[in-house]
Amino acid sequence: MNAPDLRPGALFNDEDSNRSDNATFDSVLDARLSRRRLLGGGAAVAAGAAVAGCATPATNTASGPVQQLGFTPVARSVADTVSVPAGYTAQVLYAGGDPLKAGMAAFKNDGTDNDWGNRAGDHHDGIEWFGLDAQGKPSDTFTSRGLLAMNHEATTDEKLSSFFIHANGGTATLPRPAGEIDKELMIHGLSVVEVRQEMGPGGRRWATRQDSPLNRRITTMSEAVFTGPAAGSAHLVTKFSPTGTKGRGTVNNCGTGRTPWGTFVSGEENWFGYFFRDAQDDARRNDPKITAAFNRYGRRAGAPSRHGWESGGSDDRFQRWNTGATGASARDDYRNEFHTFGYIVELDPYSPNTLLTKRTALGRFAHENVTFAKPVAGQPVVAYMGCDARGEYIYKFVSSEKWDPADANPRNRLAAGDKYLDSGTLYAARFNADGNGEWLELSPKNPAIAAYKGFDFKTAADICVFTRLAADAVGATKMDRPEWAGVNPKNGEVYITLTNNSERTAATVDAANPRAYTDLKAGKEQKGNVHGHIVRLAETAPAEAKFRWDIYLFASEADADKATVNLSNLSAENDLSSPDGLVFSPATGICWIQTDDGAYTDKTNCMLLAAMPGRVGDGAPVKIKAGDKEVTTYAGKPQTPATLRRFLVGPRGAEITGITETPDGRAIFVNIQHAGENTKMADVNDPSKYESRWPANAGYGAGQRPRSATIVITKNDGGVIGT
Numbered sequence: 001m002n003a004p005d006l007r008p009g010a011l012f013n014d015e016d017s018n019r020s021d022n023a024t025f026d027s028v029l030d031a032r033l034s035r036r037r038l039l040g041g042g043a044a045v046a047a048g049a050a051v052a053g054c055a056t057p058a059t060n061t062a063s064g065p066v067q068q069l070g071f072t073p074v075a076r077s078v079a080d081t082v083s084v085p086a087g088y089t090a091q092v093l094y095a096g097g098d099p100l101k102a103g104m105a106a107f108k109n110d111g112t113d114n115d116w117g118n119r120a121g122d123h124h125d126g127i128e129w130f131g132l133d134a135q136g137k138p139s140d141t142f143t144s145r146g147l148l149a150m151n152h153e154a155t156t157d158e159k160l161s162s163f164f165i166h167a168n169g170g171t172a173t174l175p176r177p178a179g180e181i182d183k184e185l186m187i188h189g190l191s192v193v194e195v196r197q198e199m200g201p202g203g204r205r206w207a208t209r210q211d212s213p214l215n216r217r218i219t220t221m222s223e224a225v226f227t228g229p230a231a232g233s234a235h236l237v238t239k240f241s242p243t244g245t246k247g248r249g250t251v252n253n254c255g256t257g258r259t260p261w262g263t264f265v266s267g268e269e270n271w272f273g274y275f276f277r278d279a280q281d282d283a284r285r286n287d288p289k290i291t292a293a294f295n296r297y298g299r300r301a302g303a304p305s306r307h308g309w310e311s312g313g314s315d316d317r318f319q320r321w322n323t324g325a326t327g328a329s330a331r332d333d334y335r336n337e338f339h340t341f342g343y344i345v346e347l348d349p350y351s352p353n354t355l356l357t358k359r360t361a362l363g364r365f366a367h368e369n370v371t372f373a374k375p376v377a378g379q380p381v382v383a384y385m386g387c388d389a390r391g392e393y394i395y396k397f398v399s400s401e402k403w404d405p406a407d408a409n410p411r412n413r414l415a416a417g418d419k420y421l422d423s424g425t426l427y428a429a430r431f432n433a434d435g436n437g438e439w440l441e442l443s444p445k446n447p448a449i450a451a452y453k454g455f456d457f458k459t460a461a462d463i464c465v466f467t468r469l470a471a472d473a474v475g476a477t478k479m480d481r482p483e484w485a486g487v488n489p490k491n492g493e494v495y496i497t498l499t500n501n502s503e504r505t506a507a508t509v510d511a512a513n514p515r516a517y518t519d520l521k522a523g524k525e526q527k528g529n530v531h532g533h534i535v536r537l538a539e540t541a542p543a544e545a546k547f548r549w550d551i552y553l554f555a556s557e558a559d560a561d562k563a564t565v566n567l568s569n570l571s572a573e574n575d576l577s578s579p580d581g582l583v584f585s586p587a588t589g590i591c592w593i594q595t596d597d598g599a600y601t602d603k604t605n606c607m608l609l610a611a612m613p614g615r616v617g618d619g620a621p622v623k624i625k626a627g628d629k630e631v632t633t634y635a636g637k638p639q640t641p642a643t644l645r646r647f648l649v650g651p652r653g654a655e656i657t658g659i660t661e662t663p664d665g666r667a668i669f670v671n672i673q674h675a676g677e678n679t680k681m682a683d684v685n686d687p688s689k690y691e692s693r694w695p696a697n698a699g700y701g702a703g704q705r706p707r708s709a710t711i712v713i714t715k716n717d718g719g720v721i722g723t
C-alpha cells in the first residue's frame with residue numbers, strides 16, 4: 001500500500017483509496033514547487049484593457065465547424081502573465097472577491113474583506129454560458145449578454161488556513177477562530193454573474209453587472225434538496241434533515257456541464273477532505289462495512305480535515321463537519337453528513353429563487369464534470385463522468401425517460417432535471433486489452449454486486465451513495481485519474497482526460513493505461529504516468545453497453561523518447577503535461593484542452609491548447625515497453641501543429657480550469673485558478689515574495705495578492721476564436 005503523503009496539497013487534492021483488486025494500481029502525485037525560468041511567450045495580456053478592433057454582432061451568427069486552426073502557437077512560458085496568440089486580446093473580467101450586489105464596496109484584497117456570500121468565490125473552475133436576450137430572458141443565440149455560472153472549488157491553503165483571504169494569513173492550528181471559518185464557508189461553492197459586451201471609450205469590452213438580479217452565490221451553507229434513489233434514505237438522515245431529503249451547500253466543485261434542458265451541473269470532487277471524524281469513531285459505530293466505506297472514500301478515523309472547520313465551536317455550522325457518530329442516533333448528529341456530498345448538483349441559473357438540487361442517481365464519488373451526449377428524440381439521455389482520484393473509474397448514466405425535444409426549452413427546467421436525472425442506470429467502464437470495452441451495470445440485480453462481500457448492496461440508494469464500492473464489485477478498470485469528459489459534436493465520440501498517476505508502474509500498466517516512465521523535473525526524477533493521456537470511446541449509440549476505444553493523445557514533453565513516452569509526436573508548439581479540462585466548442589468543433597500541471601512547471605506554466613481531433617481508430621496499435629513488460633495499446637493518429645497547438649499560457653502557479661463561449665464562438669471565457677499557490681503563508685504580507693501577483697500586475701483591482709479570475713478572450717478583428 002502507499003504511504004500517506006502528508007504534503008498539504010497531496011492530502012486533499014487528489015485522494016487515493018482504491019484498494020480494490022481491480023485491474024491496476026494508483027497513488028500520489030503533486031510536486032508543485034519548482035524553479036521557474038523566463039521564456040518568451042506570445043502577446044502578453046493586459047487586464048482591464050479595452051478590446052481592440054471591430055464590434056462583434058449581438059445576434060445569432062453561428063459560425064459552424066472549422067476545418068483548420070488559424071492562429072500562431074504560443075510558446076511555453078514561465079512569465080507571470082497570460083499569453084495569447086498575436087491578434088487576440090484577453091481581459092480580466094471577474095476575479096475572486098468581486099462584488100455581486102449593487103452598492104457594495106470594491107474588493108480591497110488585503111485579507112480584511114467580508115460579506116463573501118455576496119462576492120465572487122475563490123478558485124474559479126468549470127464555467128458555463130447561459131445567454132440572455134435584450135430583455136434579459138433566456139436565449140440560446142444572443143451573443144452579447146449572458147450569465148456565467150461557475151464553480152469556486154477551493155482556497156489557496158497552507159496547513160489549515162486559506163491564507164490569502166485572512167489579513168495576517170489566518171490560523172494554522174486547532175481550534176480555528178469562528179470568524180476565519182465563516183469566511184471560508186462562504187468562499188466555496190458556485191456563482192452566477194451577469195456579463196455584457198458594451199461600447200466603451202476604448203471600443204467594445206465585456207463587463208460584469210454588479211446590480212443584476214440574476215447574480216447569485218451558492219455556498220457551503222445554501223439549502224439543497226436531494227432527488228433520485230438516495231433521497232429520503234437512511235444514508236442521508238442528519239440532525240439537519242431527519243427525513244434525509246435536504247442538505248446544506250456544496251463544496252469542492254470542480255468540473256461543470258450544461259444539460260440538454262439548459263441548466264448548470266457541477267461535480268463535487270475532493271469534498272472528503274473537509275470532514276473530520278475522531279479516532280474512536282470506528283469503534284463506536286461497530287460496523288466494519290461502514291468503516292470500509294468511509295475508508296474507500298478517503299476518510300479514515302482520526303485523520304485531520306483540510307481546514308479544521310469542525311473546530312469553530314458548538315454551533316451546527318461547525319459541528320456538521322464532524323461526521324463522527326457522536327450522538328444517540330443519526331437524527332442527533334452528523335454521522336451521515338459525509339454522505340450528503342459527492343454528487344452531481346444541478347442549478348437553474350435563470351431562476352434565482354430555486355434551490356440547488358443534488359442528483360443522487362448519478363452516483364457519489366470524486367466527481368470531476370458531467371457531459372451529455374447529443375440527445376436524440378425517443379432515446380434515453382446519456383451522461384459521462386469521471387471520478388478523479390488515482391486508480392478510479394469512468395462512469396456513464398442512462399436515463400429511464402426518453403428524450404422529448406420539447407424539453408430543450410421547458411417552462412420548468414428543474415422539473416426536466418427531475419424527469420431525466422432521477423431515474424436511470426449507472427455503469428462503470430471496463431477497458432479490455434483488445435481495444436473493446438464494456439459498460440458494467442451498477443445495480444443490486446447485477447450478480448457481481450449481489451455477491452460482493454465488501455458491502456451489502458440491497459437498494460438503488462445503496463448503489464447511489466456507495467458507488468465506488470459497487471464499481472469495485474463489477475471489476476471496472478482503474479484509470480490514471482479520470483478528469484473531464486467531453487463529447488465530440490462531429491461524431492459523438494467521448495473524450496476523457498486522465499491527468500497523471502505517479503504510482504503507475506511497469507507491473508500495473510495495462511492497455512488503457514500503458515505508460516510508466518521516468519521524467520526529469522529540474523534534475524529530479526518523477527515516475528509513473530507523469531504527464532497523463534486522453535482516452536476516447538466510440539459507441540454505436542450512446543445507450544449501448546459496449547464501446548471501442550483508443551488513446552487520442554499521450555501528453556509528453558517534446559524531447560521525450562518517441563517509442564515509450566512521446567507517442568503522439570508532440571513538438572514545441574503543442575507539448576503539454578497533465579491534461580484536465582476538456583471542452584468541445586459547440587460553435588467551431590475545436591476541442592479545448594487545459595492543463596493542471598505540476599510536472600512540466602520547470603519549463604512552462606499551465607496552458608490551454610486547441611485541437612482538431614479525428615476519430616477512434618485513426619491511428620494504429622503500438623507496443624510500449626515499460627521495464628521488462630511490453631503492452632499493446634491503440635494510439636490515435638500522431639499530432640502535428642496543424643492538429644494541436646498551444647493557445648494560451650497562464651500566470652505562475654495557476655491551473656487553467658473551465659472554458660465556455662458565446663454561441664457565435666467570438667468570445668471565450670477561461671478560468672485561471674490559484675495563481676501564486678506556491679507562495680508561503682509566512683509571506684502573505686510581502687508581495688515581493690509572492691509566486692504571482694496576477695491579476696494585479698495586469699492592472700486589475702486593488703492590492704497585490706494573487707486572485708483566481710475569469711478572463712474573456714476576443715479576436716482583434718472580431719472573428720471566431722481559434723480560426
Ligand code: FEO
Pocket residue numbers: 153254255269368388483580
Ligand atoms: Fe479539481 Fe480533478 O480537478
Ligand code: CA
Pocket residue numbers: 519520521522557599600
Ligand atoms: Ca521533465
Ligand code: CA
Pocket residue numbers: 254255368483580581596
Ligand atoms: Ca479539474
Ligand code: CA
Pocket residue numbers: 483499580596
Ligand atoms: Ca486536476
